[in-house]
Amino acid sequence: MAVPNLQIALDHNELESAIQDVMKVGDIVDIIEVGTILCLQEGQKAIKCIRAMYPNKIIIADTKCADAGTTVAKNVAEGGANWMTAICSATLPTMEAALKEVDELQVELYGDWTLEQAKEWYKLGISQVIYHQSRDALLAGGSWGKKDLNQVQALIDLGFKVSVTGGLTVDTLKLFKGMDVHTFITGRGITGAKDPVKAASEFKTEIRSIWG
Amino acid sequence: MAVPNLQIALDHNELESAIQDVMKVGDIVDIIEVGTILCLQEGQKAIKCIRAMYPNKIIIADTKCADAGTTVAKNVAEGGANWMTAICSATLPTMEAALKEVDELQVELYGDWTLEQAKEWYKLGISQVIYHQSRDALLAGGSWGKKDLNQVQALIDLGFKVSVTGGLTVDTLKLFKGMDVHTFITGRGITGAKDPVKAASEFKTEIRSIWG
Structure with missing residues (x-):
């Protein structure tokens, strides 16, 4: 079982603060x-700016693409993104079109997706999915539970990097x-911490301690 | 039955060309x-630029919001948008959060949404949906048919502006x-025409001739 990756999500309103935050932890x-x-x-x-700062990191454009797969994917690839996200309710032609323009496409799971759909995505050549606890759902009281973990495992069993x-x-x-989790994604778990470098390092240390 | 609106979709890669195109037909x-x-x-x-050009038009930000409804909606409202789109696979808490920050929220219908879900959106106070033939699905050979028209009518019957x-x-x-269609949306049907002013006017004339 590989050691899962740590991914920082930059969900900032301004480029300035995103740049400020990422330069603290981008190397971690x-x-x-x-x-x-x-x-x-x-x-x-x-x-483009994040790519300029980190020429060798994997960069994901979280477009949650729902349509116009070719154009959206071409644009983010031109900007320097390696991977891109598509929303689970995008049609298969949209996903297929996007897939051709980026190194890897990640399907982001919201709402009422099914494992049957997931099999279709896999057949299309999509290797990654993102199991997402909605921020708004979390705020409304939802959290990680047995059902979530079972779903994540089912997706891993289908062959996805999750x-x-x-x-x-x-x-x-x-x-x-x-569980063979591919990547843990956190945003404010790092950027919102008093000491983001310490927070990122603690995530890495804990991941290594469990999976290393 | 009201006369349906004509909406132009600016799906340009650059602001410059979007501005160039919209100033030809923005008044129409x-x-x-x-x-x-x-x-x-x-x-x-x-x-912000489109708002500056057209202070009194309804402007829609087609974010296809899937999460972080409050932030995304606040940001587009701050930019000057009246309405915003959310993707149908967004959770109800996301839609509810976004709804508070913009004048109206439009749910964009892709993939396997159901009329049962649509009823939930309506209960939430969402008044608009967008029945969308995916560009990629169209490219793959799909087109408007009886099934589409029936779905549109069913949504109108539920009370939505469609x-x-x-x-x-x-x-x-x-x-x-x-059919009591609220708005016809076209992008390249106008911007891709040899004479965009003529194309927009022909759309308007035909709409008035059928519904006027």
């Missing part, structure tokens, strides 16, 4: 995500022990 | 949409005759 984390909020606020320039995100803390990582 | 159309591609490429600035989009031409408008 494995993957940098240009979050949806940042994409919508600052556009392709946000991807990223998990939503309300993750260093303490919740052990919930996933024994 | 009823609603201006800052499309997903433009939002992702140019950020909030795109909304916008329709995807491969619309002046000639296809008559397919919707007798």
